[in-house]
Amino acid sequence: MLKIWDLPIRVYHWLQAILFIGLVVTGYEFIGAEQAHLVLGLALFIALLWRIIWGIVGSDTARFVNFLPSFQQLIRYVTKQQDHYVGHNPLGALMVVLLIFLLLLQAVSGVYISEFIDGKGILGRNVFRAFETFHTLNAIFLTGLSVIHILVIFVYQLQGNPLINVMFTGHKMMPSNFYQPKMMNNTNALLVLAVCIVLVILLIS
Ligand code: HEM
Known part of the structure; x- marks a missing residue:
């Protein structure tokens, strides 16, 4: 049994899934929950920044450089030449990166069109409308x-x-020729999270 996912990744994942569902529900105007949508959106923005920084300084399986696949790795996976992976498999990794990237764009466009920022004043009405359209289409x-x-x-x-x-659980049965990936301290993850919270508060205040 190897430890594959550290606590920060697991907390991030399930938190993100819950926030995403909440955002989809509160995103509909007829629900009338704009304030809740804003709060959930900011929480997801913080979680995403946390995940992205953890993807640079975090545990081995969290780091983007360790799971972004090369073309050869993708071919090996698709042609079933390798079927055991510590962390994301090559195809899963592509989906993960796409999801994180689009979620980040969604959060940034959301903040831009929100009441926190004078979006119309910064880049004009047309760009503001383009952000609004993007936010709707990207949500779908x-x-x-x-x-x-x-x-x-x-x-x-x-x-x-x-x-x-x-x-x-974070733990996975792996063949005996696989080594335990290096896991970072949870306290470091908490520090990174604190920095992300401060960054987002500074951005909106
Ligand atoms: C009940 C619903 C969900 C289940 C059961 C689920 C399950 C999983 C599992 C098992 C993984 C690990 C995949 C692997 O081993 O390579 C994963 C990763 C991931 N999932 Fe989900 N997921 C759910 C909802 C969501 C939602 C709603 C989103 C975003 C909109 C999401 C985004 C991600 C991302 C970004 C990762 C990569 C995690 C990381 O490396 O930080 N998931 N999911």
């Missing part, structure tokens, strides 16, 4: 991608690859 696209993500994960799970359990 992200919802579709999330559904695909969840379906694929369930297919793996049903095929006997318990990815969901691993995302809860």
Whole structure:
């Protein structure tokens, strides 16, 4: 049994999933929950910044450089030449990076069109409207991608690859020729989180 996902990654993942569902629900105007949407959006923005910085300074399996696949790695995975991975598999890694990137764009465009910033004053009305349109279309696209993500994960799970359990416990059964990846201290992750909270508060105040 190896420890694959550290606590920060697991907290980030499940928090992000809950926030995302809350954001989709409160995003509909007829629900009348604009304030809740703003608060959830800021929380997701903080979580994303945390994940991105942790992807640079965090544990081995959290680091983008360790799981962004090369073309050869993708081919090896697709042609089933390698089927065990510590962390994300090459195809999963592409989806993860796309999700994080689009979620970040969603958060940035959300802050830009929110009451926190004078978006119309900064780049003009047309750019403001373009951000609004992007925010709406990207929300639909992200919802579709999330559904695909969840379906694929369930297919793996049903095929006997318990990815969901691993995302809860952090531990995974691996062949004996795999080594334990280096895990960073949770206190470091808390410090990074504190910095992200301060950054977002500074941005909106
Ligand atoms: C109930 C719903 C969900 C389940 C069961 C689920 C399950 C998982 C699992 C098992 C992984 C690890 C995949 C691997 O081993 O390579 C993962 C990763 C990930 N999921 Fe989900 N997920 C859910 C919802 C979501 C949602 C709603 C989003 C975003 C909109 C999301 C975004 C991500 C991201 C970004 C990662 C990469 C985690 C990281 O490296 O930080 N997931 N998910």
